[in-house]
Amino acid sequence: MLLITCPHCGPRPELEFVHGGEAHIARPTQPEALNAEEWTEYLYMRANPKGLHAERWRHLHGCARFFNALRDTTTDQFVVTYKTGEARPDLKGPAA
Amino acid sequence: MQKFSAFELFKQGLNGQAGWKPQWRSPEPKAAYDAVIIGGGGHGLGAAYYLAKQHGMRNIAVLEKGWLGGGNTGRNTTIIRSNYLFDESAGLYDHSVKLWEGLSQELNYNVMFSQRGVMMLAHTVHDVQVFKRHVHANRANGVDNEWLSPEEAKAYCPPLNISDNMRYPVLGAALQRRGGTARHDAVAWGYARAADDLGVDIIENCEVTGIRRNAAGAVEAVETTKGLIRTPKIGVSAAGHTSVVLGMAGVRLPLESYPLQALVSEPIKPVFPCVVMSNTIHAYISQSDKGELVIGAGTDIYTSYTQRGGLHISQHTLEAICELFPAFRRMRMLRNWGGIVDVTPDRSPIVAKTPVPGLYVNCGWGTGGFKATPGAAHTLAWTIAKDEPHPINAPFTIERFRDGHLIDEAAAAAVAH
Numbered sequence: 048m049l050l051i052t053c054p055h056c057g058p059r060p061e062l063e064f065v066h067g068g069e070a071h072i073a074r075p076t077q078p079e080a081l082n083a084e085e086w087t088e089y090l091y092m093r094a095n096p097k098g099l100h101a102e103r104w105r106h107l108h109g110c111a112r113f114f115n116a117l118r119d120t121t122t123d124q125f126v127v128t129y130k131t132g133e134a135r136p137d138l139k140g141p142a143a
Numbered sequence: 144m145q146k147f148s149a150f151e152l153f154k155q156g157l158n159g160q161a162g163w164k165p166q167w168r169s170p171e172p173k174a175a176y177d178a179v180i181i182g183g184g185g186h187g188l189g190a191a192y193y194l195a196k197q198h199g200m201r202n203i204a205v206l207e208k209g210w211l212g213g214g215n216t217g218r219n220t221t222i223i224r225s226n227y228l229f230d231e232s233a234g235l236y237d238h239s240v241k242l243w244e245g246l247s248q249e250l251n252y253n254v255m256f257s258q259r260g261v262m263m264l265a266h267t268v269h270d271v272q273v274f275k276r277h278v279h280a281n282r283a284n285g286v287d288n289e290w291l292s293p294e295e296a297k298a299y300c301p302p303l304n305i306s307d308n309m310r311y312p313v314l315g316a317a318l319q320r321r322g323g324t325a326r327h328d329a330v331a332w333g334y335a336r337a338a339d340d341l342g343v344d345i346i347e348n349c350e351v352t353g354i355r356r357n358a359a360g361a362v363e364a365v366e367t368t369k370g371l372i373r374t375p376k377i378g379v380s381a382a383g384h385t386s387v388v389l390g391m392a393g394v395r396l397p398l399e400s401y402p403l404q405a406l407v408s409e410p411i412k413p414v415f416p417c418v419v420m421s422n423t424i425h426a427y428i429s430q431s432d433k434g435e436l437v438i439g440a441g442t443d444i445y446t447s448y449t450q451r452g453g454l455h456i457s458q459h460t461l462e463a464i465c466e467l468f469p470a471f472r473r474m475r476m477l478r479n480w481g482g483i484v485d486v487t488p489d490r491s492p493i494v495a496k497t498p499v500p501g502l503y504v505n506c507g508w509g510t511g512g513f514k515a516t517p518g519a520a521h522t523l524a525w526t527i528a529k530d531e532p533h534p535i536n537a538p539f540t541i542e543r544f545r546d547g548h549l550i551d552e553a554a555a556a557a558v559a560h
């Protein structure tokens with residue numbers, strides 16, 4: 048089980064969290080302006096990287112808030128967690 | 144090829160079984176092929192076999208970064224069934240079951256396909272309604288599936304606990320008698336041996352690191368750890384690594400890769416006659432011919448390429464197994480492991496052309512593609528050879544996500560395995 052650092056509550060066991068998928072996928076501000084390709088990209092296409100992944104987590108059984116994390120999917124190590132709304136930290140991942 | 148038969152076994156026995164030769168060659172890659180398959184799992188090896196056998200393409204190679212069947216083919220719990228809800232799925236999965244039925248003969252290799260029946264347990268009113276709907280839909284598609292009462296389920300699988308004081312009591316079950324299991328390694332080895340015999344080069348320890356495209360955008364070569372290999376056609380069958388491989392050609396996919404775990408117990412005498420699955424409480428169990436209980440879990444909750452997964456996920460599954468089969472409470476588990484499964488939003492696979500000319504993909508099988516090994520391989524080979532899909536895999540495109548033609552087995556709730 049992983050130890051995950053909620054930016055609001057500190058380190059807590061994985062069981063308190065749910066995974067929220069890839070981060071920084073902004074909801075379209077003008078949904079009616081999107082064509083089919085753009086909708087597909089927004090709804091379904093995912094980076095799924097082997098290496099650093101920016102992703103959402105929710106501390107469901109704690110403060111219940113969403114936050115973001117950079118995690119290395121080759122080791123599962125959390126490199127950094129940060130609050131929703133903050134920009135993705137500029138870190139180079141290990142070579143994928 | 145050295146044919147397997149009772150006579151050959153007897154003959155070799157006179158010689159202390161010392162006359163068996165390697166079942167396939169280990170060639171160095173040539174500079175160019177007519178087609179290259181990336182991924183030496185059951186799907187990729189099978190595709191190479193059907194390309195050579197049915198489409199006469201013999202100047203082809205399978206490139207595998209590790210060893211044959213070392214991916215999900217060698218890590219799965221080998222459940223085979225075809226009682227999926229939608230017409231498209233019934234077509235694809237039942238095509239596979241039919242191919243399984245003749246596969247040992249076709250390959251002259253015993254893949255140990257055993258139609259011992261797959262029983263899926265219903266624990267809630269919603270399960271009951273969904274499974275009955277499946278039974279009806281399957282029958283309309285000519286796929287066998289029948290509804291059992293709890294007592295009938297217990298008669299079919301005597302170790303099952305059907306008492307009503309469980310957290311998730313058994314309210315009934317859907318049984319597909321033609322479902323069952325097969326020997327995972329044998330499928331990879333059987334296809335490899337038969338493909339090699341037809342001239343296919345099977346190259347292990349050869350990782351594809353890049354895909355080169357020409358000025359028109361079409362594929363022209365793969366870069367590998369064993370050098371550059373030119374080819375006008377590439378079939379990708381890389382399971383959990385599909386996003387990585389197609390990324391080399393600039394293609395994005397609706398895929399996420401998750402760890403999926405399984406474990407086996409110490410071997411015991413035959414106690415478990417069939418396959419039992421519970422999607423609701425994430426427990427999948429059968430007994431191998433060696434005697435081990437083979438137990439599968441649900442996926443871990445986060446994407447990963449680690450082939451590990453969290454211990455609490457297996458524990459959760461074992462709790463469910465112990466409640467359903469109290470006789471197993473004191474069994475010891477020997478090993479557990481994970482594989483990386485590539486999951487699509489609708490939990491149906493993609494077997495299709497890509498936007499890049501000459502590049503074909505077979506992926507998205509997620510937690511349940513072992514059962515489809517022959518069908519996926521057969522339709523992928525067809526798609527590569529003819530540059531157009533077989534009617535059976537035609538609906539399983541990437542574009543279905545753009546066009547809204549999802550094959551939503553996820554919502555149909557009979558998702559796993």
Ligand SMILES: Cc1cc2nc3c(=O)[nH]c(=O)nc-3n(C[C@H](O)[C@H](O)[C@H](O)COP(=O)(O)OP(=O)(O)OC[C@H]3O[C@@H](n4cnc5c(N)ncnc54)[C@H](O)[C@@H]3O)c2cc1C
Pocket residue numbers: 181182183184185186187206207208209210211212213214215216217218219220221222223349350351352380381382383384388403404405439480481482483484508509510511512513514515560
């Ligand atoms: C624990 C577990 C239990 C499962 N249980 C079931 C079940 O009961 N029933 C069922 O139907 N399905 C099950 N599945 C799913 C099933 O195993 C897969 O869908 C199926 O085996 C996929 O076969 P494949 O040949 O496409 O993939 P794999 O066997 O994974 O083959 C892909 C190959 O591609 C290679 N590769 C990747 N990248 C590269 C590269 N760059 N260059 C060269 N080679 C590369 C990999 O090394 C790998 O060997 C389970 C999976 C797991 C992990």
Ligand SMILES: [Zn+2]
Pocket residue numbers: 053054055056057106109110111112
């Ligand atoms: Zn918190």
